[in-house]
Amino acid sequence: MAKGNKEILASINYSMDIIKRIKAKESFTYEQKQKILDDYIGLSQDNNSYFTPIVICRLIKELLNIESGKIADLSSGVGNMVRPFVSVYGKLCEDITFDCFELDENNSAAGSMAWSDYEQVQFESSFNTIERNTEIHNDYDYIIGNPPFSGSLPYMCEWNNNKGKIKNNSICDAFIDLAINKVKPQGHIALILPTGHLNKGNATARLREWMRSQVALKAVIPLDSDTFAEAGVQGTGVGTILCIWQKSVKQGKVFIGELSDKKDLISDIDALIYQYRLFESEEYEIEHISSSKGVYGMLKPLVEPWGWSVSV
Missing domain, CATH: 3.40.50.150 (Vaccinia Virus protein VP39)
Structure with missing residues (x-):
């Protein structure tokens, strides 16, 4: 505004x-x-x-x-x-x-x-x-x-x-x-x-x-x-x-993030920080999600076979 x-x-x-x-x-x-x-x-x-x-x-x-x-x-x-x-x-x-x-x-x-x-x-x-x-x-x-x-x-x-x-x-x-x-x-x-x-x-x-x-x-x-x-x-x-x-x-992989939630920018930034920290740890898997903007990936911690997740 x-x-x-x-x-x-x-x-x-x-x-x-x-x-x-x-x-x-x-x-x-x-x-x-x-x-x-x-x-x-x-x-x-x-x-x-x-x-x-x-x-x-x-x-x-x-x-x-x-x-x-x-x-x-x-x-x-x-x-x-x-x-x-x-x-x-x-x-x-x-x-x-x-x-x-x-x-x-x-x-x-x-x-x-x-x-x-x-x-x-x-x-x-x-x-x-x-x-x-x-x-x-x-x-x-x-x-x-x-x-x-x-x-x-x-x-x-x-x-x-x-x-x-x-x-x-x-x-x-x-x-x-x-x-x-x-x-x-x-x-x-x-x-x-x-x-x-x-x-x-x-x-x-x-x-x-x-x-x-x-x-x-x-x-x-x-x-x-x-x-x-x-x-x-x-x-x-x-x-x-x-x-x-x-x-x-x-040079390795490049993280490409996005700030998109104008209504709650603080939470959006916190989520972006979490995603980048997870990316840096290299202990993640990618969940692909479709939206009106196209397909994008959400990083999730790797889950061990016995149900434990990797902390970030």
Whole structure:
């Protein structure tokens, strides 16, 4: 459902006021810092700050079963991807560190303030991830996020350059390349991408070919068209997919899931997480089910001859 004009105006006024107060070096209570994460919206001129809904951020955490490690979001907005890892205010889960990189000045100000009480969160403000890529560590266990979709910029990559000279590349493709280079071997990448990444030609086709030598595709999950309906100033219905890769491992089977129950998204996500965990265990059988959409498979735990089922 699209936002109403009053709701849009209230969100813009709140966000502008927050930035003014931060720049004026006002102090914020922890309740006010929490409110920034709930109510702040991006104010970039192109209205391209579509922060990822928390429910999808949680989906990424649970699919990857992240319980410890070094995590990065290379285009973090205000840091929504961090939120599922919060244990109590001011502290993430044990053995988790999270680096956020954000270019937009206003998003940076809001995100830095919102996470200022968390020692485990390093928020790099006004940071041009592409231009300053050599400053980013290359030992992350996980790189997760929702990179920019539109536009192009100069970026050196192995799969699309002019005999060693920098060419313009899609911003989205550059972020994928950067994620692969900055995650350590056996590390995982989970990115929300435009649907066209899977089938778009030209440079993206060359990117996918190069990726086959670097990472194994683990999962593809098309997201509902309403996923970002409340994001940004007016929301967007752009088609998106969640892709998961693992670096430096052999390609195996690929999990293709679906979020389809708009009435109970939480239960739908929990079911999807269970299905993926079962898929990862490799201890499953497939039940084929026919519907109006066609035939699809439901994973079920293997049942031993004596009636015991394999736990996941």
